[in-house]
Amino acid sequence: MTESRFQLSRGDAVEWLRTLPDESIDLVVTDPPYESLEKHRAIGTTTRLKHSKASSNDWFEIFPNTRFEELFFEIYRVLKRDTHFYLFCDAETMFDAKPKAEKMGFKFWKPLVFDKVQIGMGYHYRARYELILFFEKGKRKLNDLGIADIITHPRVRNGYPAEKPPQVSSVLIGQSTQPGELVIDPFMGSGSVGVAATSLGRNFMGNDLCREAVDITRQRLLDGGAIELNTTLRGDEHPQLGLGV
Numbered sequence: 395m396t397e398s399r400f401q402l403s404r405g406d407a408v409e410w411l412r413t414l415p416d417e418s419i420d421l422v423v424t425d426p427p428y429e430s431l432e433k434h435r436a437i438g439t440t441t442r443l444k445h446s447k448a449s450s451n452d453w454f455e456i457f458p459n460t461r462f463e464e465l466f467f468e469i470y471r472v473l474k475r476d477t478h479f480y481l482f483c484d485a486e487t488m489f490d491a492k493p494k495a496e497k498m499g500f501k502f503w504k505p506l507v508f509d510k511v512q513i514g515m516g517y518h519y520r521a522r523y524e525l526i527l528f529f530e531k532g533k534r535k536l537n538d539l540g541i542a543d544i545i546t547h548p549r550v551r552n553g554y555p556a557e558k559p560p561q562v563s564s565v566l567i568g569q570s571t572q573p574g575e576l577v578i579d580p581f582m583g584s585g586s587v588g589v590a591a592t593s594l595g596r597n598f599m600g601n602d603l604c605r606e607a608v609d610i611t612r613q614r615l616l617d618g619g620a621i622e623l624n625t626t627l628r629g630d631e632h633p634q635l636g637l638g639v
Contacts, residue, residue: 396574398592398620403601404608407580408461410601411468419472420575420596423563423587425482425556426457426465455603457581459490465580466491466498472578476532478570482508482558483525492527500529508562510549526566536569557583563590571596585611592620 403410407426457465469479479500483491488505496502506526513520526545545565550557563586567577573595579587582600584607591598592615602608616622 396595398595398597399623400588400592400598400600400615400620401623402582402608402612403599404603404605405601406603407457407601408464408468411465411472411580414472414578416471417474418576419477419578419599420474421478421480421567421571421577422469422473422579423480423566423577424579424581425558425583426581427455427556428483428487429456429459430484430486459487462491462494463498466495466500469580470498470500470531473531476534477530478534478566479529479531480506480566480570481527481529483527484521485525488525488527495527495529500531503528503530504543507544508558509544509546511546512549514549526562534570537572538569541565541569558586560586560590560593563587564594567591567594567596582611583607585614588615588620589618592618 407424473479479495481491481495492502506528508524508526510522510524513522545562547559547561550559567587567590571577571594574597576597576599577587577591578599578601579585580601582588582602585600588598588600588611598615598620600611602611612622
């Protein structure tokens with residue numbers, strides 16, 4: 395099997411997507427830092443969002459809901475025909491994100507449920523699940539029609555803020571791509587999507603605003619045996635991909 399390759403960038407997610415060619419990507423899996431996180435911080439339901447070295451304020455900036463349309467426009471543009479797009483979000487953000495993605499041309503199939511097994515932050519009822527919105531551009535059959543719409547895996551404890559287990563993204567990538575295809579994540583955080591992609595023999599491109607996120611992701615992917623194509627790109631540089639795009 396050909397070794398997986400990856401390329402990382404640091405900058406604004408939308409600006410990074412604008413550097414990518416039309417219809418050049420096989421799958422997008424991403425988890426933006428949603429505006430609704432600010433609501434949890436405002437009512438004091440989680441220490442994760444307070445300003446400290448171990449908090450999200452030192453790791454990422456909130457991506458406002460008002461930018462969803464430009465984000466979804468670029469994701470739709472860079473995806474090849476007959477591909478999928480998975481968006482991690484909470485129940486509140488879903489109602490804002492879904493119609494905006496549909497406006498950009500995506501077909502919405504359904505929300506998948508990521509069951510984290512253990513409860514986490516919350517106020518009236520503690521959160522145990524997260525949603526993954528399943529969108530399609532064109533028409534692409536899933537690789538295994540027997541997979542359930544609930545993906546169960548324990549949440550990551552004491553990891554990078556809002557970190558997802560690679561095992562969850564592995565299900566999505568395994569369903570919607572073939573080996574050698576290219577997966578991207580514009581809000582990669584500590585790189586769990588990249589870990590899942592490269593471990594399954596896919597290529598990966600990722601971006602994040604935070605330098606520490608880029609450094610963590612690079613080390614995780616190198617430790618897993620993936621090959622980096624070149625040094626980190628700034629958001630205003632056009633990537634020299636060599637990843638089939």
